[in-house]
Amino acid sequence: MKLTPITQKFVLHWGEMGSRWGINRTVAQIHALLYISPRPIHADEIAETLSVARSNVSTSLKELQGWGIVQVAPVLGERKDHFTTQTDVWEMLLVVLDERKKRELDPTLTLLRECVMQAEEQKAGGQVEDEAYAHKRLAELLDLVETMGGWYGQVRSLPRKTLVKFLKMGSKLSKLLS
Amino acid sequence: MKLTPITQKFVLHWGEMGSRWGINRTVAQIHALLYISPRPIHADEIAETLSVARSNVSTSLKELQGWGIVQVAPVLGERKDHFTTQTDVWEMLLVVLDERKKRELDPTLTLLRECVMQAEEQKAGGQVEDEAYAHKRLAELLDLVETMGGWYGQVRSLPRKTLVKFLKMGSKLSKLLS
């Protein structure tokens, strides 16, 4: 698969962005490549296009499948596995957000709850002023994370159409809320 | 500054989370430490508490100041610089989001616009079917990023109170939109 200057620019940038958000550069590049590819492609082709080892591609594809944004797409008369990603960007975004919520937000929620609960228990016995302060901070942070999580759940349950309309509604948002 | 088991757990977790989102572990730990500290603290104390080199703390604090979530707080009768972070978690979140938007979303927006523009130009001359496909994908992605950016701008301009109310409004959201 040959990259035009435009697509190459995109693939490189996507890799760069990925790495800024804790996603391996190659993984992100592969994702970009699949996204702009008009048909499913196989691992060898990816390896060649991006100049990385075949084994690296294998691992990265597994990772992307784990995220739920890449899947195997059988191609008629081909033995090799071919891969695609969903073309609907909104769907893609939601899948990624779901996964990050599960992997990162939820564990943080759990941890903060533990911290705040233990802090509550200690309050029964005497505690230093500084500890009380820290505990208050933790409780506030917990509230924020819970609120965000709950809000996302709401948004997530909207029908796709409504969701996109909501995001696109521009200055009407503030009117709506007042 | 001595950490209780609770606060220590929090600081470590925060560092861990940071590194998953592309933020240096130590930087995130320092931030956590400042967040739960009832009073401004100086670099030496941070270094000691977290067992890292003084110079490392210096760099990390600069980084945090660059993000706008840590500032120098002069303490009466002290020569050393002392540091704090805002106690309002919502404020903190918004500051970070602003900064990430500026650093990562906006450049992506610029790049995608360039790509899509160049693609438009090519359409004038003849172009292969596959290129046309890729360009369509890029245009869709651009639309998503633009929409997200615009929406964030809206949300960002809400008064703090309204914003928090909005995020906390639970199941009323879907009712509001229908």
Place this chain on the structure above:
DNA sequence: TATTATTTTCAGTAAGGACTGAAATAAACG
């Protein structure tokens, strides 16, 4: 079942980023 094609695993290596300690710089004090 043997042969060939394809994918995965994994030990070793490379690359990138984080961290340290020492030296340089800057700021405060007397």
Place this chain on the structure above:
DNA sequence: CGTTTATTTCAGTCCTTACTGAAAATAATA
């Protein structure tokens, strides 16, 4: 000013993660 205190810079080192290539495992074919 000279001295002391505090902060920053930076070259070298360490550590983590990414990546490779070869070998093992799996799957398809005949």
